[in-house]
Amino acid sequence: MMTVVTQVTLKTGCEPEWDAAMRERLAAARGQRGWVGGQLLIPLDGVNKRAVVGTWESRADWEAWHEDERFLESRKRMDGLQEGRSEMVWYEVVTEGRGAGSSSVGPPQ
Known part of the structure; x- marks a missing residue:
């Protein structure tokens, strides 16, 4: 399994x-195919920064996703x-460890 961590800085107001x-x-x-899971993270010291953590069975699976039309549209x-x-x-x-249940967190309140 492979995990990729991507860090970006956003234009103010575009968050x-x-x-x-x-x-x-x-x-x-x-x-x-090959998708395991992912997270969108906001560092405590940078409201306009983001880290995206994606885990895939292989890097080839990740590369195939980056050729998918839905990915390309979102990239634009x-x-x-x-x-x-x-x-x-x-x-x-x-190694990987997770809790008994998985959850999805929505937009900050």
């Missing part, structure tokens, strides 16, 4: 739109909301 697009992207990824929408380039780091998953 809600970008977050909504990322939620849609994560929902669409659920149907993709999201790229215009970001400042600069995103940074990605790949990790091989050595």
Whole structure:
């Protein structure tokens, strides 16, 4: 299994739109071959920064997802909301632990 962590900085005021697009992207990824799971994270010290954690059975599965039309459409929408380039780091998953149930967190209240 492989996990990729992508960090982005968003244009001020674009955070809600970008977050909504990322939620849609994560929902669409659920149907993709090799998708294990993902998270959208906001660091406590940067309300306009995001980290996206995605776990896939293989990097090839992730690459195939990046050729999917739904991914490409979301990329066009999201790229215009970001400042600069995103940074990605790949990790091989050595072990994984999760709670008894899985949950999905909605927009911040």
